[in-house]
Amino acid sequence: MKDVAAAAGVGLKTVSRVVNEESGVTPETAGRVRAAIEALGFRRNDSARLLRTGRTASVALVLEDISDPFSSAVSRAVEQVAAAQDCLLFTGSSGEQADRERELALAFCARRVDGLIVVPAGDDHRYLLPEIASGTPVVFLDRPAGGIDADVVLSDNAGGARAGVAHLIAHGHRRIGFVGDLPGIHTAVERERGYRTAMAEAGLPVDERWVDRGPTGRARVGEAVRRLTTGPDAVTALFTANNRVTLAALHHLPADRRPAVVGFDDLELADLLTPALTVVAQNPAALGALAAQRLFARLAGDAGAPARLELPTTLIVRGSGEVSP
Amino acid sequence: MKDVAAAAGVGLKTVSRVVNEESGVTPETAGRVRAAIEALGFRRNDSARLLRTGRTASVALVLEDISDPFSSAVSRAVEQVAAAQDCLLFTGSSGEQADRERELALAFCARRVDGLIVVPAGDDHRYLLPEIASGTPVVFLDRPAGGIDADVVLSDNAGGARAGVAHLIAHGHRRIGFVGDLPGIHTAVERERGYRTAMAEAGLPVDERWVDRGPTGRARVGEAVRRLTTGPDAVTALFTANNRVTLAALHHLPADRRPAVVGFDDLELADLLTPALTVVAQNPAALGALAAQRLFARLAGDAGAPARLELPTTLIVRGSGEVSP
DNA sequence: CTGAAAGCGCTTACAG
DNA sequence: CTGAAAGCGCTTACAG
Numbered sequence: 304m305k306d307v308a309a310a311a312g313v314g315l316k317t318v319s320r321v322v323n324e325e326s327g328v329t330p331e332t333a334g335r336v337r338a339a340i341e342a343l344g345f346r347r348n349d350s351a352r353l354l355r356t357g358r359t360a361s362v363a364l365v366l367e368d369i370s371d372p373f374s375s376a377v378s379r380a381v382e383q384v385a386a387a388q389d390c391l392l393f394t395g396s397s398g399e400q401a402d403r404e405r406e407l408a409l410a411f412c413a414r415r416v417d418g419l420i421v422v423p424a425g426d427d428h429r430y431l432l433p434e435i436a437s438g439t440p441v442v443f444l445d446r447p448a449g450g451i452d453a454d455v456v457l458s459d460n461a462g463g464a465r466a467g468v469a470h471l472i473a474h475g476h477r478r479i480g481f482v483g484d485l486p487g488i489h490t491a492v493e494r495e496r497g498y499r500t501a502m503a504e505a506g507l508p509v510d511e512r513w514v515d516r517g518p519t520g521r522a523r524v525g526e527a528v529r530r531l532t533t534g535p536d537a538v539t540a541l542f543t544a545n546n547r548v549t550l551a552a553l554h555h556l557p558a559d560r561r562p563a564v565v566g567f568d569d570l571e572l573a574d575l576l577t578p579a580l581t582v583v584a585q586n587p588a589a590l591g592a593l594a595a596q597r598l599f600a601r602l603a604g605d606a607g608a609p610a611r612l613e614l615p616t617t618l619i620v621r622g623s624g625e626v627s628p
Numbered sequence: 629m630k631d632v633a634a635a636a637g638v639g640l641k642t643v644s645r646v647v648n649e650e651s652g653v654t655p656e657t658a659g660r661v662r663a664a665i666e667a668l669g670f671r672r673n674d675s676a677r678l679l680r681t682g683r684t685a686s687v688a689l690v691l692e693d694i695s696d697p698f699s700s701a702v703s704r705a706v707e708q709v710a711a712a713q714d715c716l717l718f719t720g721s722s723g724e725q726a727d728r729e730r731e732l733a734l735a736f737c738a739r740r741v742d743g744l745i746v747v748p749a750g751d752d753h754r755y756l757l758p759e760i761a762s763g764t765p766v767v768f769l770d771r772p773a774g775g776i777d778a779d780v781v782l783s784d785n786a787g788g789a790r791a792g793v794a795h796l797i798a799h800g801h802r803r804i805g806f807v808g809d810l811p812g813i814h815t816a817v818e819r820e821r822g823y824r825t826a827m828a829e830a831g832l833p834v835d836e837r838w839v840d841r842g843p844t845g846r847a848r849v850g851e852a853v854r855r856l857t858t859g860p861d862a863v864t865a866l867f868t869a870n871n872r873v874t875l876a877a878l879h880h881l882p883a884d885r886r887p888a889v890v891g892f893d894d895l896e897l898a899d900l901l902t903p904a905l906t907v908v909a910q911n912p913a914a915l916g917a918l919a920a921q922r923l924f925a926r927l928a929g930d931a932g933a934p935a936r937l938e939l940p941t942t943l944i945v946r947g948s949g950e951v952s953p
Numbered sequence: 954c955t956g957a958a959a960g961c962g963c964t965t966a967c968a969g
Numbered sequence: 970c971t972g973a974a975a976g977c978g979c980t981t982a983c984a985g
Contacts, residue, residue: 304978314956319980327954344758349738351679351978355961359675361718361739368704369719370913375700379693382721391735393686394694394719396707410716413674414686433669553900572897575878588695629962639972644964652970676962680977 304347310339322347362598363393363411365404366422366444370396373546373568373587374422377444380591381420388599390417401425412439418598420444420591426487428453440601444594446489447611454601456594456612460490460567463583463616464497464544465504467565470581470618471540472505475628476563480513480531480538482524482548491516494544494567513538519547525555532562539563539628546570549580563626567616574621581624584617629672635664647672687923688718688736690729691747691769695721698871698893698912699747702769705916706745713924715742726750737764743923745769745916751812753778765926769919771814772936779926781919781937785815785892788908788941789822789869790829792890795906795943796865797830800953801888805838805856805863807849807873816841819869819892838863844872850880857887864888864953871895874905890949892941899946906949909942 308318313336320328321336328336339345353359364381366374374396382392393411397404404424411419412434419441421428426449431441435453443455471479481498484491495514502509515527528551531538540563543549549566556562558577566573566582573580593612633643638661645653646661653661664670678684689706691699699721707717718736722729729749736744737759744766746753751774756766760778768780796804806823809816820839827834840852853876856863865888868874874891881887883902891898891907898905918937 308956315979316956316981317954320955323980329954332954344762346738346758346762348740348978349735350675350684350740351961352980353961354676354679354963354978355980357961369694369707370697370700370704372695372697372700375695375697375703378700378719379695379721382694382719386720391718391739392720393716394703394707395711395717396704410674413671414716415673415675433671437669437671550896553897558900558902570897571875572878572895572901575901576897577883577902633972640962641964641972642970645971648964654970657970673962676977677964678977679962679979680964682977 304345306343307336307339307345310343311335358417359415360389361391361393361414361416362418362420362595363395363416364420365395365397365407365411367399367424368396369394372571373585376587377422377591380588381595384592384595384599397422397424399424401427405430409434415439418442418602420594420598421448422446423448423489425449440598442594442598442601444590452609454597454609456590456597457614458585458590459613459615460493461497461500463585463618464494464542464567465501466616466618467567467583467624468498468501468542469505470620470624471542471563471565472501472507474563474625476540477507477628478510478513478536478538479507479540479542480528481515481542481544482527482531482552483514483516483544484519484548486516491544498542510536512536519545519551521551521554524548524551528552528555532556537562540565540624543567549582553580561623561626563624563628565624569619576623578622578626581621582619584619586614586617589614629670631668632661632664632670635668636660683742684740685714686716686718686739686741687743687745687920688720688741689745690720690722690732690736692724692749693721694719697896698910701912702747702916705913706920709917709920709924722747722749724749726752730755734759740764743767743927745919745923746773747771748773748814750774765923767919767923767926769915777934779922779934781915781922782939783910783915784938784940785818786822786825788910788943789819789867789892790826791822791941791943792892792908792949793823793826793867794830795945795949796867796888796890797826797832799888799950801865802832802953803835803838803863804832804865804867805853806840806867806869807852807856807877808839808841808869809844809873811841816869823867835861837861844870844876846876846879849873849876853877853880857881862887865890868892874907878905886948888949888951888953894944901948903947903951906946907944909944911939911942914939
């Protein structure tokens with residue numbers, strides 16, 4: 304910019320005026336400046352501009368894994384809201400590791416992003432307290448923050464699971480298995496709670512051997528569903544509590560002698576399976592959009608108490624959940 | 629930082645030394661500084677630091693749509709390579725619109741990202757010439773740049789399509805339909821070329837009515853496949869040239885009287901369909917990793933001629949492509 | 954209409 | 970071991 308000013312024989316501020324299309328520059332002066340800009344190939348450095356401005360016109364999203372459909376749908380929605388505010392988006396995947404989540408979140412804060420959306424991997428977010436205190440709004444998504452009171456946008460996990468299990472019960476099932484994620488994950492806990500609520504409401508007992516929690520690797524889930532669905536105590540229906548579990552279960556259960564299945568989370572080809580897959584669907588795009596709107600509301604000065612927003616789920620009936628015992 | 633220096637009764641540079649863990653500070657001095665940092669809740673502003681440094685420790689990825697599986701897998705791979713270099717990642721979706729691609733790419737350049745990876749939406753990238761000239765390396769992914777000579781990482785689209793169609797031919801098909809994307813999209817053109825090559829190599833004629841190109845919306849593709857697969861001239865097999873087309877085709881073709889199908893791009897539940905879906909799979913993670921490595925090689929000073937890297941595809945035989953005519 | 958000075962929050966290059 | 974000065978590339982607040 305200094306070079307442009309020198310080449311055009313004007314002051315720095317005049318170049319700034321032309322670049323920012325401010326009024327009050329003679330057409331001739333502006334022309335000289337523009338010619339110099341062209342000749343020197345000058346492009347304004349937005350990072351420098353923003354340093355002076357005090358904002359960075361960027362927000363960051365820490366998610367579990369951008370390559371999974373849930374995360375990427377969230378990301379797209381956040382990006383769209385951010386774009387409407389001329390904000391660029393950083394994304395980073397924690398890989399479900401608390402350390403990495405923290406590292407990413409703090410790195411983004413150190414860049415002074417205007418705001419941060421976090422899909423929690425860890426369960427202690429007090430490390431963000433100084434950042435929040437110094438004015439960086441943080442919104443949590445999919446799972447609430449641990450140890451701090453902050454905005455959060457969630458799906459109705461318990462309600463959704465309850466509806467899915469009630470659906471199985473309505474179709475005559477009494478022995479229903481629950482295959483969940485690692486205990487300690489908020490969504491897993493909530494979905495299990497929904498399962499137990501539905502069973503209790505129907506007056507059905509829950510045999511603890513029907514409830515499986517653990518890593519969602521294919522082999523382990525395969526083992527679990529095989530155990531649940533064989534022997535004299537076999538369940539006649541399965542509620543698989545997230546998409547990885549559902550996928551693993553479908554892979555390990557032969558289609559011809561598969562129990563009734565309702566999964567949490569929709570899958571792209573779910574309607575083309577035989578039978579088509581009945582699911583409790585979340586709306587990741589709506590979660591992302593809502594979280595981003597919350598964030599920008601905070602940036603616009605909203606100083607209300609932290610909000611907890613819960614989005615409903617949808618039971619999509621397609622066939623696999625309507626199989627008789 | 630000024631406040632910390634004042635509070636600790638030291639110079640600015642000493643605070644900088646402590647914050648950056650440089651050597652040559654008395655333990656007592658360092659202690660005083662650390663106490664002041666603690667008391668004031670100071671956090672170094674990395675954006676300001678990077679302005680002085682001349683880098684931004686960030687790279688940007690412009691893709692088609694972060695919410696589709698191809699884009700998000702690419703993104704994850706790029707993120708991992710970038711993280712290994714302590715680089716943060718901006719992502720943005722062009723939505724397949726040339727204008728938006730340009731807007732995003734230039735916005736990232738204005739922020740002075742260290743490097744840029746672009747999945748082209750438009751076919752003229754000369755607008756990036758000044759950016760490249762001023763030292764921002766740009767790597768293209770999935771499709772080559774238009775009008776400029778730059779690094780590009782691609783799948784072997786023609787070779788993959790040729791192998792897929794040859795597979796259908798080997799299973800006895802002679803009338804094979806091709807359902808592709810909009811003409812003008814590089815990958816669509818290449819895949820059609822592979823289709824024609826395979827047909828020609830087998831000495832089979834191509835009836836132009838078997839070749840369909842256009843928007844990949846469900847309704848339009850449904851119409852197209854219905855036309856291709858009915859009547860006296862119906863094809864006995866279909867090569868669907870990308871995942872959206874494949875999905876649309878599967879939705880519109882009744883499973884009981886579906887022709888043989890081979891699709892380009894793998895799908896998550898492809899192996900659980902009846903019959904399971906035979907596909908020509910790309911490796912989006914490998915494309916992303918390779919592009920990112922190329923980018924960091926450029927950043928490390930590699931000044932060689934622009935490279936064109938082509939990754940092989942894999943034919944995954946599962947059933948739908950082995951149906952007899 | 955135009956520009957010199959100060960400053961955003963840091964680091965670099967020196968000097969002591 | 971420590972710090973004052975200059976500067977990264979811009980904008981802000983003034984003055985002319």
